[in-house]
Amino acid sequence: MxxxxxxxxxxxxxxxxxxxxxxxxxxxxxxxxxxxxxxxxxxxxxxxxxxxxxxxxxxxxxxxxxxxxxxxxxxxxxxxxxxxxxxGYMGHTVEAQGDEISVEDDGTVDASWVYSLGSAASSVALTISDEDGNVVWEGSGDTASGRNTFTWDGKDSDGNTVEGGAYTLAVAATDADGTSISSTTYVSGKVTGVSSVDGTTVLELGEMGITLDAITRLAA
Structure with a gap:
């Protein structure tokens, strides 16, 4: 969740x-x-x-x-x-603060990441880790100040499809002097279903779930 x-x-x-x-x-x-x-x-x-x-x-x-x-x-x-x-959210894209998305057993990635930078960066290093903390993918990201979208294809650095499970994105942004720049990570995905868990409404993004009060952005 x-x-x-x-x-x-x-x-x-x-x-x-x-x-x-x-x-x-x-x-x-x-x-x-x-x-x-x-x-x-x-x-x-x-x-x-x-x-x-x-x-x-x-x-x-x-x-x-x-x-x-x-x-x-x-x-x-x-x-x-x-x-x-x-x-009413069915079919819409919702966004919530978080750094973890899920990959289904067939390799389908249920959501993408969005990261927001406090200021423009000289370099942005992106690292994806599995549930055990093992790094499966590393690369660079967009350096613009504000919102930046990162869509992952569910493959590791060698081009192999990863196993189903939860994966976490870490963002490390620095300026020209090597000083760290603040960043906030979000997950974004299309609502495919709605369920109630112990009285709480959960929007389903494939195998992921986001509660209504966690939504920070809604798009068509």
Whole structure:
């Protein structure tokens, strides 16, 4: 994944955990209340004020459970709405900050890279590494200030098609004095599908995935 799926997942999990805890508290409260009514001394009943307080606590607990159920419904509706929004990206090219793309088993590269330079460079060295950190390709890139696109054909420096997996691009730009120039790397690809993972909408770029909140640029 280009962007880690965290925010919506943690919210949904928290809501479910809270509902489960409240349900357990609710059942325990009812059991204690019933036991109290069964076992109180008719000649010395439970203090009315205390009993009323317990009933108020019971009512509050019941309302809190109902609120949590409605919250789960709202989260589900938001997830469905977000998925519908994701469908609008189908066929479009999206871009997100990141340096890793995927190559399928047949050698198909699911995305390209874009790197942005803080200023014009004298030289730009590009290095592609596999999941184990092994360098598979090295070369030079465009030196213009701003956005530069780099499309890889999925082949190593010897011209052999690489194995399927994740590959990372490293950009090292320097000026005429050899001073490093800042750079930011992005991945860019066409949306081929939309899915929902734990309530989070993910745009599919082949075997890659980008969450909606990670998108930094949209193109036709």
């Amino acid at each position: 280009v962007s880690a799926i965290t925010s919506t997942t943690s919210t949904t999990t928290s809501s479910s955990t809270t509902s489960s805890g409240l349900s357990a508290d609710y059942d325990m409260f009812i059991q204690l209340l019933v036991a109290q009514l069964k076992n109180q001394d008719p000649l010395d009943p439970t203090d009315a004020t205390e009993f009323t307080s317990q009933l108020v606590e019971y009512s509050n607990l019941e309302q809190q459970m109902a609120t949590n159920d409605k919250l789960d419904d709202v989260l589900s509706s938001i997830s469905s709405l977000s998925l519908g929004t994701g469908v």
